Amino acid sequence: MKIADVAEASGLSAKTIRYYEDIGLVRPARGTNGYRAFVETDVHKLRFLARARSLGFSIEECRTLLSLYEDRARASADVKALAEAHLRRIDRKIAELEGLRGTLATLVARCHGDERPDCPILDDLAGPSAGDAQ
Amino acid sequence: MKIADVAEASGLSAKTIRYYEDIGLVRPARGTNGYRAFVETDVHKLRFLARARSLGFSIEECRTLLSLYEDRARASADVKALAEAHLRRIDRKIAELEGLRGTLATLVARCHGDERPDCPILDDLAGPSAGDAQ
DNA sequence: CTTGACCTTCCAGTTACTGGAAACCCTACA
DNA sequence: TGTAGGGTTTCCAGTAACTGGAAGGTCAAG
Incomplete structure (x- = not known):
């Protein structure tokens, strides 16, 4: 999946997705041409982030929420x-x-x-x- | 009046007052030593700005409000x-x-x-x- | 092989300050 | 007279979360 598809699927702009990679919220793989190659879990994460941001959580809070989300031993x-x-x-x-x-x-x-x-x-x-x- | 006095009198920080001068909201005179020398109208303006900011007006709106305030021919x-x-x-x-x-x-x-x-x-x-x- | 739509990186700008560094000035006190 | 302290100056960087734009690489179609 290329960035435009992911933007479409997540509701985030391509710019924002690149920014989220920059600050380490997502780590999409790269194709041989240097293009970002997103997989389903990337899209899922980005949708998660989009939703959390839309609820007003800060980026740092989103980072924490994401890590809690991915931690199967978290405490609610x-x-x-x-x-x-x-x-x-x-x-x-x-x-x-x-x-x-x-x-x-x-x-x-x-x-x-x-x-x-x-x-x-x-x-x-x-x-x-x-x-x-x- | 020196900047610390004006800060005290206006409720703004010295940093903020310098910033307001930077962006042209106030233009205090300068003493021979290079220090800003504020007069009463400067303080009045700064208090006006502090009040307008505290009501949530943006800096640009404050600029407009200030020019309206100083325009005796303004329309309310x-x-x-x-x-x-x-x-x-x-x-x-x-x-x-x-x-x-x-x-x-x-x-x-x-x-x-x-x-x-x-x-x-x-x-x-x-x-x-x-x-x-x- | 060219055109146009993608993609890449990087830099700058946004809002309204705030913090900090380096250097200058002024006053008081010994 | 020297110095210690507080004030002041300028300038640069950083904040939050992107957004816009430039310069250039890539890809598919015709």
């Missing part, structure tokens, strides 16, 4: 711990974004958004205007 | 449009993360997380196991 607790850590990270990120969303939505709602320069959004960004107290 | 509609675009981006990101969160939470819940190798999380990552149909 190790996998679960990784996934839980990732879940907590996602929760923190969501909370952070919802905070931003709240502030931003308030500012947007307050801004009339017309031709006039007067703008609560910029006022907020500029911070407390000390001069106003006067 | 322009600011609002920028903020609304950012808001939509945040909403999309939240939705994406909540999707991930749902999938991941399900998988984590299904995994017993003990010493045994059996793991629904890895099974999911490995994709539909064609062999199971038997």
Whole structure:
């Protein structure tokens, strides 16, 4: 199998697959012409990686997941711990974004958004205007 | 004012402030010794930038916001449009993360997380196991 | 034997910084 | 006067995970 076929089969781009080889996630064999020659297990690994990445795991986490996947003596607790850590990270990120969303939505709602320069959004960004107290 | 004072006053690190000068967001004067000599408006700008960044605006958006802030003939509609675009981006990101969160939470819940190798999380990552149909 | 579609490697760029090295400056203290 | 310490300067490299592009090799068809 050549790289374009594998790209098609895995949903990753050829560029990404080469990159994954670069960083040691896969090690496809090479044909006499120097082309990468992928076998089924390579494709399977790449699909695994694509799925793990799509769930937001980092490359290093994917590396660990892959090694756990290939370790028949693994403990599912190790996998679960990784996934839980990732879940907590996602929760923190969501909370952070919802905070931003709240502030931003308030500012947007307050801004009339017309031709006039007067703008609560910029006022907020500029911070407390000390001069106003006067 | 020297850079450490400005860092203190703006909440940005000295490194970040130098970086912002590099990319043209601020242009502090220089003393005879080559040190950056910040004035109040520089500090104000940097605080503006720190606030905008903390709301998740990109550097390029911050640049635009800053130029709008300094443009006394601006239309608030322009600011609002920028903020609304950012808001939509945040909403999309939240939705994406909540999707991930749902999938991941399900998988984590299904995994017993003990010493045994059996793991629904890895099974999911490995994709539909064609062999199971038997 | 040429054309076009693949494939290869390698280098640069992306975002928004951060760390670190080497060197310069300033102040205080002995 | 010398020096120790803290600040400051510049510049280079690295981060995460690719992506784009250039230059060149390979292959199948006509």
